[in-house]
C-alpha cells in the first residue's frame with residue numbers, strides 16, 4: 218500500500234474533484250459519511266457522551282459533518298469549535314451552517330483564551346482539530362487543550378490524523394500532539410504513523426478508502442510503501458514440481474565465536490527453515506559438535522582457530538554468504554572478515570558484529586558487493602551513520618548510506634524499514650515480543666535463504682522481514698510476547714508462509 222505525503226494527498230484531492238466532477242464539499246460529505254458509518258457500526262446507538270472538537274480548516278469541516286450525522290442518529294453529541302482565528306475554510310463554513318440548520322444543535326465556540334471544557338473519563342472524544350494542514354507548532358491555549366484531552370481516559374478517536382502530528386516531516390521536539398486511541402485515516406496511512414517518536418500518538422489505525430482519483434494514486438511515487446499481507450502474497454515465489462535442492466541455492470552462514478555459537482545455530486537454522494536447498498555453517502573449530510547436534514540438516518566448514526574466525530576460506534561455488542552473527546571483533550576476525558567480503562562478487566547479507574566491524578573500519582564498506590543487505594538495529598545503525606535528532610533524519614541518513622555504497626538497509630525495530638536508495642518499505646507484521654536475543658540472527662538467515670532461492674535481494678529483504686514478523690505473530694498467539702524467543706520464530710517460518718494464503722476468516726485469525 219502506498220504511503221503518500223500530505224502534499225501528494227492535497228494533489229490527489231484536487232485531481233479527484235476534477236476527474237469525478239464533484240465539489241470539495243461533496244468529497245467532504247463522502248468522507249464524513251464513511252467515518253460516521255464506522256463509528257455507528259461500533260457504537261450501535263450507545264448513549265455515551267461524545268465530544269467532537271473541530272478546528273476551522275477542512276479537518277474541522279469533516280468533524281462538523283460527522284457531528285451532524287451523529288446528532289441525526291440520536292447520539293449524545295457536544296460539538297466544540299476551536300475558534301482561534303478568522304481563516305475558516307469554505308467547506309468548514311458550509312458545514313457550520315449545515316449543522317446549525319439541520320440539527321438546531323449549535324456548536325459551542327471556544328475563544329481559545331478561556332476555560333477548557335470538562336472532559337470525563339467515560340466520554341468519547343473525536344479529534345477533528347488539525348489534519349494534514351498543520352503548518353506550525355501548536356502552542357498556548359491549544360497546547361493546553363491537547364494536554365487536557367490527553368490527561369483524561371476518554372477514548373479518543375482522531376479524524377485523519379491526531380492533531381498536532383505532522384504527516385511526513387520532522388516533528389519538533391516536545392510538540393503538543395493529541396494521543397489518539399484510534400485513528401481513521403484517509404486513503405493512505407501517513408509516514409509518521411510508523412516512526413518510533415510519533416507512532417504511539419496514533420493508537421490503532423484504520424485506512425478509509427475515500428475514493429481519491431486512482432489515476433493520480435497509481436502514478437504517484439510514494440514516499441514509502443507499506444508491506445501488508447497482500448503485498449507479501451505478491452512477492453512469494455511458489456516452487457515448481459520438477460526441481461531439486463540445487464534449484465534452491467546454498468547459504469553459507471559465517472558466524473559464531475566460542476561464547477556465541479547460538480547465533481550461528483539460529484542463523485543457519487533459519488536459512489534451512491526458510492527453504493534454502495543447502496546450508497553450510499562456517500564456524501570456529503570448537504563449534505562443530507554444537508552445530509551438528511543442533512541442526513542435522515546443516516553442513517559445517519571449520520576455521521583453523523578453535524574459538525574465533527581467523528581465516529574464512531569457503532571451498533564451494535555458487536553460494537550466498539551471510540556473515541556476522543556472533544563473530545565478535547577479535548583482531549584475527551576483523552582481518553578475516555575484510556578478506557572474506559573482498560572475495561564476494563554477488564550480494565551478501567551482513568548482520569551484527571559484521572556491521573560493527575564495518576562501522577569501525579569504514580574503508581571495508583567499499584568492498585561490500587553491490588545490492589548487499591545490511592541489517593542493523595538502531596545501535597548498529599548509529600555506529601554506521603552517526604546520531605540523528607529524529608526519525609526523519611534517521612531515515613535520511615539510511616538513504617544516504619544506501620545510495621553511497623549501493624547497499625540495502627534493513628532498519629530493525631517496530632515496523633522494520635527496508636531502505637534501497639530513496640525507496641522505503643515499511644513492514645506491517647510483527648510484535649514487541651520479537652525484541653529478544655537472536656531474533657536478528659534468524660532474520661539474517663532467512664533473508665540469505667531467500668536470495669539463495671532466487672529472490673532479488675530487495676524483495677528477499679522485504680519478504681523476509683514480513684515473514685519473520687508474521688512468524689513472530691503466530692508464536693505470540695500461543696506463547697504471549699514474553700514467551701516468544703528466537704528459535705520459536707524460526708520454527709514458525711513455514712507456518713507463517715502457509716498462513717499467508719489461508720483464508721483469514723476460515724482460520725479465525
Ligand SMILES: NC(=O)C1=CN([C@@H]2O[C@H](COP(=O)(O)OP(=O)(O)OC[C@H]3O[C@@H](n4cnc5c(N)ncnc54)[C@H](OP(=O)(O)O)[C@@H]3O)[C@@H](O)[C@H]2O)[C@@H](O)CC1
Nearest residue numbers: 226230274275276304347348349350351352353354355377
Ligand atoms: N486530502 C484529501 O483528499 C481530503 C482531506 N480532507 C480533510 O482535510 C484535511 C486537511 O485540511 P486543511 O488543508 O484545511 O488543513 P487542516 O488540517 O484542517 O488545518 C488547517 C487549519 O489549521 C490551522 N493551523 C494549522 N496549524 C496550526 C497551528 N499549529 N495552530 C493553530 N492553527 C493551525 C490553519 O490556520 P491558518 O494557517 O490558516 O491560520 C487552518 O485553519 C485533512 O486532514 C482531512 O481531514 C477531507 O475533508 C477531504 C479529502
Ligand SMILES: [K+]
Nearest residue numbers: 344347378380
Ligand atoms: K485530527
